[in-house]
Amino acid sequence: MYMPTTENLLHIVVDSLSRMDSRLAGHGERVAYGMLLLPAPGFTPEELSHMLWTVLFHDIGNFRPMEIADLLEMEQHENFSHARYGYFFLKQFWPYQEFTPMVRYHHSGSREIEASGMDEKNQWAAKRLQVVDFVDLYRIGHPDAGRKEILTALETSNSRNFDVRAVEEVSGLVRTLPAIPQEELPDRAHCALLEQFRQARTSERERKMLLETLVRSVDFRSRSTALHCVTVTHISEHLARLCGLDALETEAVRLGAMLHDLGKIAIPVEILECPGKLSGRDWEIMRSHVTITRELLEGRVDDTVLQIAVRHHETPDGTGYPVGLSGEQLSLPQRIVAVADVVSALSEERSYKPGFPVEKVIEIVEELCRQGKLCPKVVELLLAHREEICLSARQAGQTVAEQYQRLTEEYQACR
Template identity: 30%
Template sequence: MGSELVSTKDIYNVVRRTLEVMDAQILWHGEITGYLFYNILKAEGIYTERDLAEYTLIGMLHDLGMIKTGYEGGIIQCERTNIWAHSIYGYLFLKNLSPVDDKAEIVLYHHLPYKLHSQIKSRYMKVTEYLTLADKMAVFLRMGEDKAEQSIYMRQAQGELSAKALELFQIAQTRFDVLRKLKTHEYQKELEALFDRISFTERQKRSFLDMLIYAIDFRSQPTVIHTMSTRTFALELGRLMRVPAVDLQILYYGSLLHDIGKIAIPISILEAPRRLTEEEMRVMQGHVVMTDKILRGVMDERIVNVAAKHHEKLDGSGYPEGIGASDLSMLERTIAVADILSALYGKRSYKEAFPPEKIKEILLEDANQGKICIKVVQAALGHYDEIIRTYEKQRDVTMERYMEIVNQYDNIYERFKEFDQAEMTA
């Protein structure tokens, strides 16, 4: 959509690239499920295109909870074992952090057999039936098309899938030739065109990305806080330096996405309760390369550069490229300082937060050695208390959200255990 900095299609593509980096099978499964879900809903014929796009994204992200629960052994395996854990986390991320919070229950119940639906009060159970069918079909298609249809009918006969969903799928298949488009990969162009036609509001776009980043970082509490703090610092510094509004937007997205590449870093390294070994450090430093890989060609180049250059230094001593001052714009220099501030302020598993005097000293020293931009550092030191107050407020909100999700998870999991009982006695 022409002049906007971040389009709805960009959001869709960042979601795709993120799933791809998690695991090629996860992208495949998410996309196929999203596409089948989209077609079943289209066959029902009562939704606007915008609704359809929202549902498609939910379909693509229905297994998002696996970011937290892990996906070792592959997606098919994870869809059979421990189904509730990833359903609940996926639900909580959508519910607490996304613009489609009202529809989050669709993800919560995506593994609940149809015969148990009558026990649930939710206005989205009908749509959940459709997602459940789409999800199962995607799994069966993975194992070969000939068996897929047979397996689906068997599951329906056993009361696991709804007849109505199946009927709508048949209508979609007749009208839209769904399975052929999946086979020829034509579906990818169709989805991209859908997200090109519709436009989410600025708030919705921000919120979708917020959720994605939060879900990725959720594996480690200090990482969640680090990302949100870097964003706060970057915006505060940008404001103090009176950068134009569009630059503030670039800073917003660039700082939110700067560590998205950490999705590829094992939790044992992210959460190591000690200083990293040289080898671990090398792996950790790869996160910026991954950030670049996820965003480049998808987001506006200025945003990609702000995100991917945050560990570069003016004297060329940074990584991954070791570029110097002439290759670093004011915005790129700003996020570098914001990232350091956030790291110094944050508590990590191996260190306490530094006291303010020490932080100021480190920033000045780095600037005097020609590593980071003195102008940005001066802006930070000139309004230090003010910046820190904003940071602390934001940090408290983030912590609260984090704890809320942790607590809600435990409560919901207790309730879901009863479904296992019901399943066994049914």
């Protein structure tokens, strides 16, 4: 019941991906909109919708700033590793597996696409995606370019080995489309995509998987946080049941825990992986992940879920952030996720510390509780059930650890 609607999910996805790198803000949505405007031969509404969700995430492997710079320069790069990384990543989580191959080949030449063994729909999509992608990147790089310059850029793009038909179709689109003012584009794109997704009815299970993919992409930016959200979610859920929360409250806890660090999508990897203690400006940037989480989720998830997500660094003694709430201002579900967050972070390896064994985690948690940083009721339950909680959290983390490992191996193998 708390899973966001398709409309809200689309907002969350587009805004979150836009925060990864401000230069590519809105890129995925504009490209998906361009793809929607092309006549997709033989696609059912469901297939079209699955393909367009995939297009929204087509640059998900693009977490290295260097590579974004390359994309914007639009030079001929043999090694578009983000396409392969994105493909291997989506293969682990994506609800629409039938369209993951197009991501792998979205920067390949048309002959390579034809030799890829992909089915016709993926080939069609990969060939168009790279041309629509090219046009959008060109517009980002040349904000004042008019229709004529874009068409010239397309005409002279033959060194990229684009598919001739795809170039013709996209040129036709550029030629015939009424010039949409830049500021109206996001709204137009959003409405058109939403209508398509509604027609195909994105199920609750699909929405959950789409959201999970987004969350994993944040966790997977750093090896040390790869298991963080899955562990926090699991421990939180366990504690919620021990606290006697009902099914609906537990669901809110689960979703709030899952989304609690979404704002980290906007935090530079150098800060996430800083080997020492953060200070000054960097610490401020790190702390801002909570405010960003709020910006991404406010009005798009139920308020109960939102408050759980954005209060995981508040403490009962009022010394937490971002607001410094205290005591009764923090609900039991919010305190649960705060405890789970600390347990998870202590158990995991970080760039500035090793992962601690259970006994040390418990020792630190007890000390934090004595200092008024964690809720005594929740900590008491954690202590009484430490073995089972740690065991089941480890088991939950195991699946994601295997996915992370598989992704890394597959990606390394084809570099």
